[in-house]
Amino acid sequence: MSTAIVADRLCKHYRLYRQPVDALKELLLRRQRHERLRVLRDVSFSLDAGDTLGVIGENGAGKSTLLKLLAGTLHPSSGDLRVSGRVSAILELGSGFHPEFNGIENIRLGCALLGLSAQETEAALPGIIAFSELDDAVYRPVKTYSSGMYVRLAFSLVTAVDPDVLVIDEALSVGDIYFQKKSLDRIREFIDQGKSVVFCSHNLYQVKTLCRRCLWLDHGELRMIGDASEVVDSYMDAMRERAKAAEAEDVAVVAHAAGASFLHIEFADAGKSDYACGEPLALRIAIDPGRIEARELHVGVVIMRNDNIHVYGVSTLIDDQALTAGEDGHIHLVYELPELSLLSGLYSFYIYLLDDSGVHVMDKQENVLPFRVRHSGDEVGVARLVHRWRVSERVSEIP
Amino acid sequence: MTLLHTLFLLVRRDLKVRIAGSYLGVLWYIAQPLFLILLYGFVFGAVLGVRFHRDQPSELFVLYLMAGMLPYIGLQESVLRASNALVDNRSLLSSSPLPIWLYPLVPVLSSAVTEFFALLILLVVAWWLLGSLSVWIMLIPLLLLARVLMSAGLAWSFAVLTPFLRDISQILTMLLTLLLFATPIFYPADMVPESWRWIFGFNPLYYLVSAYRGAILEGVFPAVALCVSLALGLVVSIVGFLLFRRLSLAVRDVL
Known part of the structure; x- marks a missing residue:
């Protein structure tokens, strides 16, 4: 099986300057004037073509940076990254939209910004409009859209490109439930078609169900990679450990002379x-x-x-x-x-x-x-409750 | 190919955005420079009585003024707008894999489009006032090319420098006004004392304006002025592009 992504000791640091002009002085005078903010340190992993990888971690763990590196909008500071095939990334939905233009015009430009040619754009246009379910609203300026409509348009646009590798960052937490499901189904479709998917979400349940493998980033380092449910479970253990409140109420012991x-x-x-x-x-x-x-x-x-x-x-x-x-x-x-x-x-x-x-x-x-x-299986919660399901022909049969 | 198509879409959007929702629409692109030209024409031509040639009627003065103003306005507009191109498109830069040198080029190309239409008006007015047009107006595409090359070089330079030093956009406004007065646009070059004229030699816009006037109004083939303009344009754009390339990775850290 071929590999879609190979990352070898990937590092990314941002340079922090006290003021922007320091960056210029540094280039011209060749004297270091920045502090380094290390966002990713020595992250190595590989992903087979057609495999799905979840990316989890706390805020600021470097997830978004990793995804931007995969999408090619950022370059690694050191290390090696190879991504084979066309990458489409859902990072910031609709960032290229202009409020004054209607949906169609924004789709056309959006496709171009994603690297589609004019012919490919025209071919993709009907599918995008259909999937967004905006109907006649695509002829209205985007500024008149509700935020849900906006996101629908953006999501339809990004997934209309036929990518080999799809990179998704938190995109599904927006839109109404119906569209969330629809977009989740679209992602599943991609997976079924044998595309590689990298999926980052705080919704661990989605990560567990969508992804076969999972990668846990902790302060910019790779803490764990492996089977998705195993990694997610370990991550949740660690999170609960941290979230543990200062201490539960202290139970006072009655010092008893009798000393049981x-x-x-x-x-x-x-x-x-x-x-x-x-x-x-x-x-x-x-x-x-x-x-x-x-x-x-x-x-x-x-x-x-x-x-x-x-x-x-x-x-x-x-x-x-x-x-x-x-x-x-x-x-x-x-x-x-x-x-x-x-x-x-x-x-x-x-x-x-x-x-x-x-x-x-x-x-x-x-x-x-x-x-x-x-536990094996996808149930969520604390405990497995005894339960059963019944399907009845008539309402009255259900007690 | 795809890159060109994208550039085309970006330029078209840029042109449409600025007039979106206005009544006069496209007309504003012509009305703005015409207003400036008439204003300066009134002050310098009618009030101060400046002339490019002895006994020149004031209509012809306006014509000369227009031939000088149009390339200047194009350059000024592209450089000013390009200096904010990276800052304004910050969100696009981080979500699209397009090369970022495209963004400063957008205002330059849209200014070329508007200048082209303004030049058409200049031609109509010139034909009406002069009675005929010279064959050298066929050089207009080359003139425009020289203007675009110069603007592109400056656009790339200022676009990549401004994020490091925001003060540049303020300084730039002053520099561009200085350029307007340091170029023989409102006045003929020979009105300047001889001891100062050497300054024009270092002003790329001087050659460009001479070439515009020579080809469009004086009916001569402005060989020297045009060649110098094209050569300077080429040098400026290459230097600008290299500077942009050199700083384009670092600029992402300060955006």
Whole structure:
């Protein structure tokens, strides 16, 4: 299979000058007068022809710069970039439009700016107008368009060019839902036709479903590249980690003279911290009740995702499960999830030792036993809920 | 080919944009320079009584003035507008893979179009006042070429320098006014004291204006003036283009 894109140690830095004239002085006097802003550092990857690559990363990670390099509107500062075939890029939609002119005139000029010849433009014109669904509005000046119409025209224009490589930056976050779907379908069409697509979006779900592979940029460096769902999941884990609020409310421990405490807490499957959705997961908890009766103690277990979402919390008090001491005087408790229904993410346990009222905390182990869950499939959210679908002939049949 | 087509579309758009929505439309392109010429003609010809030849009637003075003003206005307009070409098209530069040297060329070419029509009016007026036209008016395409070459060279230079130093657009306005008065446009060259006339030798527009007047009004083949104008035009445009090329990568960092 041939390669569409080969990037080898791609670097891009912008020169920052205190004032623009410094740039001129630097050229003439050959003395450095700028600070470097490194936007991309040693990014290497390749993309097979017909493959789809998602580009994700936080704001300012260098995504747009990378796409502009691919589109050819910027040149790398160092490193090597080869893109084979005609590239069409959706970077800034409609930036070449002039408000005073009507749709048709703007399409003609837009096509020329994209590198189409006069004949190619005329051939593409009917398709562009049809796809934009502007009908008679194409004869009105663009300044009279709503922003949705504007975007429709721009998107139709850019995708009407028959590219080998399509570069898309965030373009789909605009327009109404109907047109978003339509443009997404158009992109899918490109993929089905075996074109290479590079797709950058903050909508990770779209990246996951549209792209086979994914590239994660972190402060200008390539953090990870590989299978799209794997990269997206890791990225989301990292984002949640960062978004984690300063700290969850601090649960005060009542220092009890009687000193009931956890002895140890561990996964039943010792050392295992990676789980697939649907797998069983069990915790073993050992407690020294101290001088308190075992049945006056309760254990609460909370599962938190790393962005501080309480996924599920329950306790022996809620479930009316009495605790008893074992032969060695300790309590040995197993918390079991026969079918882990969590979706991909990083999770950890918050475990509390409570008194018989459930109000006082005798001991706590917070943010312990971190574990990772991966699920296959495109479901989104926190947990897999038991559900079913039904299709009925009549409305009345649906309960 | 595609590049030429694109350039054509950009020029056409440029011409249409400036008159979009106005009542007189295309007429403004002719009305603006004519107004200036009549104004200067009144001040210099009627009030101050300047003449290019002894006993020249004032209508003919206006004709001479017009032949000098038209290339100047074309040059002034292209250079002034081109100096902002990169700044104004910033968003296009980052979204289209077109070579950026096209953008300064757009105002130059649109000024050539408007100048061409203004020259047609000059021809009509000259034919009406002089009774006949010389055969050398067939040199007009060459005259226009020399004018466009000079303007293009200056347009590229100022277009690429202005983003680095925004003050240039202010300085440019003054320089162009200076050029207007430093060229024998309102007055004949021999009105200037002999000790100062050497200055004209360094003024490309001097040769150009002489060539315009020679071919259109005096019925002579302005061999020297035309050749010098074309040669200077070529040099200016090549130097301008090379300067533009040299700075075009760096200019993206300051846009």
